[in-house]
Amino acid sequence: MTADFADLLVIFDLDGTLVDTAPDLLGALNHVLAEEGLPPVALDEVRHMMGHGAAALLAHGHLAAGRTWHAQDQSHCVERLIGHYRENIAVESGLFPGAAAVLYELERRGARFAICTNKPTHLARLLLTELGIAARFAAIVGSDLGQPRKPDPRHLLHTIESVAHHAGPTVMIGDSLNDVEAARGCGIPCIAMRFGYLDRPVEELGADAIVESYDRLIDAIVELLGDMNVSGATMGIA
Incomplete structure (x- = not known):
């Protein structure tokens, strides 16, 4: 049995989490x-x-x-x-291994996803456009002059609010203390990617879960949100 993610919003950090920039x-x-x-x-x-x-x-x-x-x-x-x-924003940059399959599987099961990044919004959108995936995100919210940015939870909250008609569970995927603290401030779980651009051991970030690679991400989401009608899943990525 695979989980139904129809009400799920997955928010990704960009640099070091979704894309190797x-x-x-x-x-x-x-x-x-x-x-x-x-x-x-x-x-x-x-x-x-x-x-x-x-x-x-x-x-x-x-x-x-x-x-x-x-x-x-x-x-x-x-x-x-x-x-x-x-x-030269996408000359050598690309999705981390396994990320494309996870995005596909999340979409197949009905989840939506968004970007919350401290990268300027115009650069984040340009990068994702060059990679051919910008249209797949319900929101792309970067840092803009005078606006809060992670770890300020208002940045993450603004990202959530930018996704129309979202009222279900949300999970943050990141690789830094900024991501974890923003998620904690919004009261949502955060999964840390061990391969990210870490400035300290990943265990010190205080994330709710740590994954080694994208092959384990959906299982980690299921484990975190199992009591929110997102249970009984297997990875199921082709």
């Missing part, structure tokens, strides 16, 4: 560093920082090269990084 973010970072006459950084140096924003990545690149990160340089460098990233 690190290669293109690194490319944009190293492009700007090269323009500044600085050496490139390796992915393993900054992978854990991919969810911390462009300024944090640039600060690391400058400081790693022994150059002072002057405040007056920050805005210009960030704009250049974002501009390069926008033009």
Whole structure:
């Protein structure tokens, strides 16, 4: 027996959870560093920082090269990084292994899904459009100037409210403390992905469940929401 997810809303974080964006973010970072006459950084140096924003990545690149990160340089460098990233947003980025099958299975069982990300909304929507999946999300809510962002639960609440006619159970899928704290503030469960852009051991995030890969995600959702008429499921992904 497979579970009926007709009333379920699954909200995904984007970078490090649904899409592996690190290669293109690194490319944009190293492009700007090269323009500044600085050496490139390796992915393993900054992978854990991919969810911390462009300024944090640039600060690391400058400081790693022994150059002072002057405040007056920050805005210009960030704009250049974002501009390069926008033009190359899906060159190497792609869904994490197994994610496409999970999206298909959630849809097949009647669930809807949304994106709640600290990435600017226009970049999140552009990325998902380039990957050919933007239309499959009931809402894509990123960070916008002057608006709350995770871990502020109002960001996640706004995402939920943006999904028309949703009144059933909701679960958050993420890879950071921001995701867990936002979910906790909204009173919904959160599943953490062990493979994400973690800046600490995943066990320290306080998530309701941890999964190693997308192959285990639907089972984890069923286990968390089993008392909400979402029970008795097997993975069932072709």
